[in-house]
Amino acid sequence: MAEIAEAAQPLLERATADELKHYYYQMLLLRRFEERAGEMYVKAKIGGYCHLNLGEEATIVGLMAALTPDDYIFTNYREHGYIIARGVPPGPVMAELFGKETGVSGGRGGSMHLFDRKTNFMGGYAIVGGQVPLAVGAAYALRYQGKPGVVIAQMGDGTTNIGAFYESLNLAKIWKCPVLFFIVNNGYGMGTSVEAGSSEPDLWKKGASFRVYGERVDGTDVLAVRDVVRRLRARAEAEGEPAIIDAVSFRFRGHSVIDADRYRDPEMVRRGRELYDPIRKFSTLLLDHGVVDDAWLKSVADRVEREVQEAIDFANNSPDPKFEDLYKYMYATPVPNTPTAEDAIRAVKINHGEF
Amino acid sequence: MPVITYRQALNDTLGEELARDPNVFLMGEEIGVFQGSYRVTEGLLAEFGPKRVVDTPIAEEGFVGVAIGAAMLGLRPVVEIMTINFILVAIDQIVNHASKIHYMFGGQVSVPLVIRTPSGGTGQLAATHSQSFENWFAYCPGLKVVAPATPYDAKGLLRAAIRDDDPVIFIESLALYDTKGEVPEDDDYVVPIGVAEVKRQGTDVTVVSYSRMTAVALQVAQRMEQEGISVEVVDLRSLRPLDRPTIIESVKKTNRAVVIAEDWYSYGVTAEIAATIQEEAFDYLDAPVQRVAGLEVPLPYAKELSAASKPNANSLIYAIRQVMRGTKRLR
Ligand SMILES: Cc1ncc(C[n+]2csc(CCOP(=O)(O)OP(=O)(O)O)c2C)c(N)n1
Numbered sequence: 052m053a054e055i056a057e058a059a060q061p062l063l064e065r066a067t068a069d070e071l072k073h074y075y076y077q078m079l080l081l082r083r084f085e086e087r088a089g090e091m092y093v094k095a096k097i098g099g100y101c102h103l104n105l106g107e108e109a110t111i112v113g114l115m116a117a118l119t120p121d122d123y124i125f126t127n128y129r130e131h132g133y134i135i136a137r138g139v140p141p142g143p144v145m146a147e148l149f150g151k152e153t154g155v156s157g158g159r160g161g162s163m164h165l166f167d168r169k170t171n172f173m174g175g176y177a178i179v180g181g182q183v184p185l186a187v188g189a190a191y192a193l194r195y196q197g198k199p200g201v202v203i204a205q206m207g208d209g210t211t212n213i214g215a216f217y218e219s220l221n222l223a224k225i226w227k228c229p230v231l232f233f234i235v236n237n238g239y240g241m242g243t244s245v246e247a248g249s250s251e252p253d254l255w256k257k258g259a260s261f262r263v264y265g266e267r268v269d270g271t272d273v274l275a276v277r278d279v280v281r282r283l284r285a286r287a288e289a290e291g292e293p294a295i296i297d298a299v300s301f302r303f304r305g306h307s308v309i310d311a312d313r314y315r316d317p318e319m320v321r322r323g324r325e326l327y328d329p330i331r332k333f334s335t336l337l338l339d340h341g342v343v344d345d346a347w348l349k350s351v352a353d354r355v356e357r358e359v360q361e362a363i364d365f366a367n368n369s370p371d372p373k374f375e376d377l378y379k380y381m382y383a384t385p386v387p388n389t390p391t392a393e394d395a396i397r398a399v400k401i402n403h404g405e406f
Numbered sequence: 407m408p409v410i411t412y413r414q415a416l417n418d419t420l421g422e423e424l425a426r427d428p429n430v431f432l433m434g435e436e437i438g439v440f441q442g443s444y445r446v447t448e449g450l451l452a453e454f455g456p457k458r459v460v461d462t463p464i465a466e467e468g469f470v471g472v473a474i475g476a477a478m479l480g481l482r483p484v485v486e487i488m489t490i491n492f493i494l495v496a497i498d499q500i501v502n503h504a505s506k507i508h509y510m511f512g513g514q515v516s517v518p519l520v521i522r523t524p525s526g527g528t529g530q531l532a533a534t535h536s537q538s539f540e541n542w543f544a545y546c547p548g549l550k551v552v553a554p555a556t557p558y559d560a561k562g563l564l565r566a567a568i569r570d571d572d573p574v575i576f577i578e579s580l581a582l583y584d585t586k587g588e589v590p591e592d593d594d595y596v597v598p599i600g601v602a603e604v605k606r607q608g609t610d611v612t613v614v615s616y617s618r619m620t621a622v623a624l625q626v627a628q629r630m631e632q633e634g635i636s637v638e639v640v641d642l643r644s645l646r647p648l649d650r651p652t653i654i655e656s657v658k659k660t661n662r663a664v665v666i667a668e669d670w671y672s673y674g675v676t677a678e679i680a681a682t683i684q685e686e687a688f689d690y691l692d693a694p695v696q697r698v699a700g701l702e703v704p705l706p707y708a709k710e711l712s713a714a715s716k717p718n719a720n721s722l723i724y725a726i727r728q729v730m731r732g733t734k735r736l737r
């Protein structure tokens with residue numbers, strides 16, 4: 052079992068001290084970004100639906116640590132952490148949540164629809180399951196063009212119940228697409244537990260009838276996630292062999308910022324946050340191995356605090372998209388009889404009662 | 407008469423129909439344990455149990471198909487689709503199967519199914535979560551499509567829909583759930599499917615609307631009165647069948663018409679109504695029919711852009727002013 056071999060290695064053979072410190076920094080950055088995003092939502096700086104990655108930091112950072120710049124990532128709408136861990140600065144991400152022109156999607160997408168072409172972050176998708184076939188398609192394109200790299204099809208546990216997932220597994224396998232179906236198993240899809248929603252609650256087994264290999268990993272263990280992704284990634288890239296990764300974690304809060312989480316026992320949630328906090332677990336590990344000390348942890352906390360505040364300031368000080376640009380991204384190829392900037396200005400005036 | 411919210415009217419009706427007919431059952435994502443994404447089914451799992459209030463996995467195509475099949479054997483499923491955006495995953499079952507089964511099999515079996523779902527957008531829900539697709543279903547013969555604007559109509563139409571033997575798409579609106587209105591108690595009234603209502607009498611211009619836009623039209627009508635313009639509001643209530651006679655009768659009286667809907671302008675509901683008016687009341691019109699609808703973009707997230715892309719009271723007032731500019735022809 053490769054999994055056990057990986058875990059049995061001494062810590063500093065699995066990663067350098069600098070790598071370990073970087074993972075810690077990234078996880079803490081995601082944690083604070085999300086906590087502050089939740090606050091900004093309450094202050095009505097952020098609208099719509101907003102889903103946080105709290106509790107999933109190790110899953111995200113471990114995944115990204117295993118990827119190369121050639122790889123592509125498609126996610127669901129709970130994706131702030133992915134785009135940041137992939138290398139996009141927190142400022143433009145926060146600006147997108149604020150609906151600003153400087154946001155990663157130009158303020159057009161919002162929390163659920165982040166995108167960054169430069170890092171091959173191919174989008175957050177808010178219709179459950181929608182991103183899964185797209186990811187297979189991207190993998191198909193890599194294969195077709197003979198390019199290196201793999202594609203990550205990130206999704207939640209609840210998403211493994213939708214038809215598109217199964218069609219995607221089959222297509223990926225018969226067409227040898229280098230794609231990893233990366234399940235963020237936080238135990239719930241809204242108020243539905245994995246056990247209530249899935250006849251096969253061992254989600255990594257769901258590829259069995261498609262002969263797609265699957266594996267479960269502790270999603271609160273950043274190194275374990277990184278290592279399993281590395282291993283299956285290499286095989287996907289070399290052999291066009293898709294695989295499922297079922298990364299188990301614990302959802303710290305309600306489904307979205309506005310979900311009061313009434314359907315989960317508060318005591319269970321309190322204990323879950325204690326037991327499955329990936330950051331606390333990792334800081335203990337680093338301290339125990341003498342990789343870091345308390346002063347270092349404090350300095351990282353300060354740095355993260357400052358960076359997230361800078362992101363908020365950047366978002367606050369950014370301009371809104373202009374009304375005249377309402378139709379700007381409508382089509383890639385301009386053709387006659389599509390609405391213009393003048394049309395936008397005229398329509399907005401009417402809408403604002405300026406007539 | 408008691409004043410209750412639109413949400414309460416729906417919740418009460420679902421409870422009453424569950425109690426009335428053992429073949430009625432509810433199905434949908436997060437309707438039970440979670441109490442409904444928008445709390446329309448709150449308390450019903452506790453009252454009726456998991457046989458009658460069925461939580462589903464995220465599998466719209468599957469469970470909508472299951473509901474259709476169950477309806478063919480005489481059950482009366484009332485399915486909730488969390489928002490109309492997600493119904494697209496199930497549209498094949500609805501359009502290729504539910505709508506056709508009674509006709510295509512020579513009337514041997516019917517599909518007494520209701521699909522409830524909120525349509526439209528509020529509060530920066532962005533491109534994938536703010537759409538209006540009721541016209542897609544209204545386009546399809548074999549379906550019935552209703553879209554109540556008030557708690558009274560919500561109750562009466564939901565009763566009618568559940569007791570109807572055909573598939574009914576029941577359009578709700580996030581922005582209406584908290585609105586209030588009078589609803590009689592201990593009164594088993596139904597609002598007939600396929601019948602519009604003149605919600606406000608007027609003489610100068612007819613505004614045709616449904617669902618949330620009827621609420622907007624009624625507010626605007628009040629404001630216009632202060633400007634000396636008398637607005638009649640025809641609330642469609644049903645999109646299929648469409649009550650053309652009520653629309654035409656009103657336009658023949660006022661000689662002017664504005665049609666407002668939240669969906670996109672081209673190929674939307676307003677196009678159908680405007681075409682109907684010019685076909686059946688052309689000689690009565692004193693001005694071209696005006697249409698008010700959503701701007702044709704995937705709804706942007708940014709607050710101001712988002713708000714500006716949806717029709718509102720201002721856009722309706724503008725259209726009313728335009729249509730009033732036409733001079734009255736002598737007949
Ligand atoms: C097709 C579709 N159905 C329903 C929804 C509403 N919805 C949004 S997220 C969600 C739960 C998804 O759960 P999971 O896949 O476990 O992801 P998580 O939110 O836990 O990250 C649901 C039902 C949707 N967006 N799309």
Ligand SMILES: [Mg+2]
Binds near residue numbers: 208237241
């Ligand atoms: Mg989940």
